[in-house]
Every structure is written in structure tokens, then in C-alpha cells.
Amino acid sequence: MKYSVIIPICNEEDSLLPLYNSLKDIMNTLNEQYEILFVDDGSTDSSLKQLRRVFMDSKSMAIVILKERVGKAEALQAGFDNAVGEIYITLDGDGQDDPREIPSLLNKMDEGYDVVYGWRRRRQDPFITKIASKTANMIRRLMTKEKIHDVGCAMRVFRKKGIEHVCLSKGLHRFFSAIMVKLGYCIGEVEVVHYPRETGISKYGIWDRLVEGTIDSIRFCFLDTQTLMSHKRKYRIKEILRK
Secondary structure, eight states: OOEEEEEEESSOTTTHHHHHHHHHHHHHTTTSOEEEEEEEOSOOSSHHHHHHHHHHHOSSEEEEEESSOOOHHHHHHHHHHHOOOSEEEEOOSSSOBOGGGHHHHHHHHTTTOSEEEEEOTTOOSOHHHHHHHHHHHHHHHHHHOOOOSOTTOOOEEEEGGGGTTOOOOTTGGGGHHHHHHHTTOOEEEEEOOBOOOOSSOOSOOHIIIIIIHHHHHHHHHHSOHHHHTOSOOOOOEEEEEOO
């Protein structure tokens, strides 16, 4: 299989069906085999019920259901560990990322990049959210010497073989690009559109974005990459649905 689209979700019941339909339309244009892999990170609304309903009629959907909520880093890792495509595509499940940007990221990767990030240059978030994220990103860039503009963007593409030794534990999803740089990979970026959140609520507040992000930056700088990724995987899988 060529592509795995990996989407960690938690309580995104109103955005899932439009997102799936949009992803399916875009992925079909690539003329390659693909899967759309949702990782349910302990949703308590009707998200999982909706995914199960769509799965019944879908030939391209897979679902990893975790036993309890473990956070974005571990949910992503569960997706990495269970996806089957050669190239991974990640994005958020809140409807703010536009699947129509995927071909542009893949084209950029064809120029010789190992990882390509989206750059939300015109980010559509509340003012206080943007300030907290920009401050945290600035601190991370200063401490990790990253050069890309938007290290927090969830929309990115990379090859499966490039992350065989990556293990994301709590907070490390914020440093995916820095980890890849330390492992010797080349990172590019493409400017992408970003939409306002129209449904649900953000899972991250000021504390998560700024305070915890700064603490994780310090931890990242003082520990070597192998130590950071030596933690045992904490997620537990309840069920995997795949045809």
C-alpha cells in the first residue's frame, strides 16, 4: 500500500464525516492504494459510533481504538505502529486542516525531502491561542535550532522507513521535526491554508501550549534522542478495525 493517512481524534463527532469524505476524494485522485486510519483516543461523544458506521461501507478506512485516552503523542504513535502504507500523511481531525493540500506536500517531498511540514502562515485560531503557540514555537526553535516556521502543524508527510526508530511519548509530538533532524533527515515545508475551528473545542489550553511546551523543550535539549524515545509505549489497544 502506498499511503496511510493517520488522524488521531478525541471527541470530534461533528467534523469526522466531512473530513473523511474530503480525504477520500483527494486520495482517490492520487491513483494509488491508500488507507485512512483514525486513532480514537478515548472519545466520549459519538465519534467512535460514527466511525464504525462509515467503516461498514468503506473499503479504505481503518480504525485503531485505544482503551483509554493517552494524549496526542501516544495516539500518533499508535497510528505509526499500525499503519501499513509506505508514506504516512498526518493531520488533525478537527476540520482545520485542508486535505486538498496533501498533493502539494507530496510533490515537495519528491524534490528530495524526507519530511514535509505544512506552514499555517495565516493561522485561524483565537488571538490568545496564536500568541501562546507562537511563543512556545519561538522557545522551541531557539532551543532546538529548528529552521521551519510551524513546528506545531499537524499536516505533514514522511516515509514509514524514516520513523522505524521513533517512539513518541508524552509531549514528544511537539518535537517530531527536531527528532527527525537529529536522526539526519531533511525537512521541507509548504504553506497551507488553515480554517477556523467550527465544531468541538480545542484539547489544548494555554498551559499545554506554553508552559508544558517550554518544559518539554528543556527536557528535549538535555536528554539525547535515544533516551527520549526509550520509553515503553503506554497506549493500549482495545480493537483494530481493518478490511
